[in-house]
Amino acid sequence: MFKKLTKTRMSGWDWAFVICNTTFLILFCCVTLYPVLNTLAYSFTDGSEAILKNIHLVPRKFTTSAYEKIIFEMSGFRQGLIVTVSRTLLASVLSLAANALLAFVISRRNFLFKRSLSLFWVITMYANGGLIPSVILMTKLHLTGTFWVYIIPGLVSAFNILVLRTYMSSLPDSYEESAQLDGAGHMTIFARIISPLCKPVYATVFLFVAVYHWNSWFDAMIYNRLKPQNTTLQYELQKLLSSLTQLNPTPDSSGKVANVTTEIQVRAAATIATMLPIICLYPFLQRYFVTGLTIGGVKE
DSSP: OOOOOOOOOOOOHHHHHHHHHHHHHHHHHHHHHHHHHHHHHHTTTHHHHHTTOOOSSSSBBBBHHHHHHHTTHHHHHHHHHHHHHHHHHHHHHHHHHHHHHHHHHOOTTTTTTTTHHHHHHHHHOOOOOOOOHHHHHHTTTTOSSSSSGSSSSSSSOHHHHHHHHHHHHHHHHHHHHHHHHHHHHHHHHHIIIIHHHHHHHHHHHHHHHHHHHHHHHHHHHHTTTTTTGGGOHHHHHHHHHHHOOOOOOOOTSOOOSOOOHHHHHHHHEEEEEHHHHHHHHHHHHHHHHHHHHHTTOOOO
């Protein structure tokens, strides 16, 4: 016997909640998107209009001179883009591999030291040596002034290990037991059984690591300040935002300036250029991102 599907009538309070919730979310989206759209408008606005600082959402006297300047004239920006892309891709792949292997080890029920290792990694999430010991350690390891100072120190993350371990622990033990009966070793089980089932959480961790390395600039300032060949995109943006505030041309008596590329345009174009790649990457990983965060925390 099939049950008849009946439509539930919404009460007045339900309709009020839906209307208020929708209104709040729309306003929140507008508040969130306005700074981005305003910066985008400034990046495409001619210098004579941008210097007046009365642009909102639509550019005036459309031009791409600011993007041409940061691409063709600013060598540090181009080098930073190359280093940042290389750093993000390499660090994301290596970090995902290292964290996945460690998470696989401590997620096995018969592993003797899984509680001790888990506690050891959790402690590092709340306590660390600080900046000065970290700089001394990187110097002793001869990593300062090199590209690998971006990769090796953050290769293993306690948070990412715990996320991966929780997901792997939720998988049925019957998969591993069946593979062991067929003579599969631990690496075969990890590569052919566990990893294909962990694609959602792998995508989540990959996105975590990629966003961190793409947005990182402090380590470039600390370890590679004197190495322009190892500069990063965000560090170049930070220098740009902090060093060009006093160089804006002054309007004449009529309130206009010459048709030039101003620092306001350059800063806006650099800001958009640095955030655009990671914004384009996120929609492709969003469904894995949501699944990886939720399914690992549910156990039957």
